[in-house]
Amino acid sequence: MHLLIVEDEIQLQLQVRQQLEALGHTVDSASGGREGLYFAEEYRYDLAIIDLGLPEIDGIELIKRIRAADKDYPILILTARGDWQDKVEGLEAGADDYLTKPFHQQELVARVKALVRRSAGQSSNSWHFGPLTINYDRKLVQLNNETIELTGYEFNTLEYLARHKGKVVSKNELTEYLYAQDFERDSNTIEVFVGRLRKKIELGQKFIHTVRGQGYRFEYPS
Structure with a gap:
């Protein structure tokens, strides 16, 4: 998943980022509301984690602007404020959940997974597409109940x-x-990942469709 963290406590920001990257996620981070807004508007994310007490643009205003820009990904609030009014204000601004500092890293990860499942309309950690099962929590892919070995990039592409x-x-x-963002990007490698994925998962059933001149679409008749 592609996640955004907007947190001005640098040590906490680093800890959260390292925790999420260790789980295989791509994470962008910002230390202020203005930089966070730039990332939020320029890139597509699966979830954003936003502190309320930000410099330049506070967390509440940042959330409002993200929603005003028609960004509908889940938003998790991090706040040192214990008053229920602040939490309600954040939720009313467009956030989906909150964590009060200090918190356990395991709870943060659990909240992130729950929000992403909810936004994707999933009640479990697995997706089932006929013979194909994708468990994004365990990073496990099975075809006809047989485990398919994928590289990290192949799994992330499929997911x-x-x-x-x-x-x-x-x-x-x-x-x-x-x-x-600090790595050189080469879109030609996407064709390689997709090509390898097709060889591994499309044995008699097509899942990844090429849309000429536009990209790819994952489909399976429900």
Whole structure:
């Protein structure tokens, strides 16, 4: 998944980022509301984690602007404020859940997973597409109950396409998701990942469709 963290406590920001990257996610981070708004408007995310007490643009206003820009991904609030009014204000601004500092990293990860499942309309950690099962928590893929060995990039490519089932995903969008911003991006590698995926998972059943000139669409008749 592609996640955004907006947190001005640098040590906490680093801890959260490292925790999420260790789980295989691509994470962008910002230390102020203005920088956070730039990232939120320029890139497509699966979830944003936003502190309320931000410099430049506070968390409440940042959330309002993100929602005003028609960004509908889940938002998790981090707040040191214990008053229930602040939490309510954040939720009314457009956030989906909150965590009060200090918190356990395991709770943060659990909240992130729950929000992403909810936004994807999933009640479990697995997606089932006929003979194909994708467990995004364990990073496990099975075809006809047989485990398919995928590289990290192959799994992330498949997960992203499946998460946006039925929608056309461009090569640029996939590239932004797969590579951190400080790495050189090469959209041609997307064709390699998709080609390898097709050889591994499409044995008599087509899941990944090429939309000429636009990108790829994951489909499976329900």
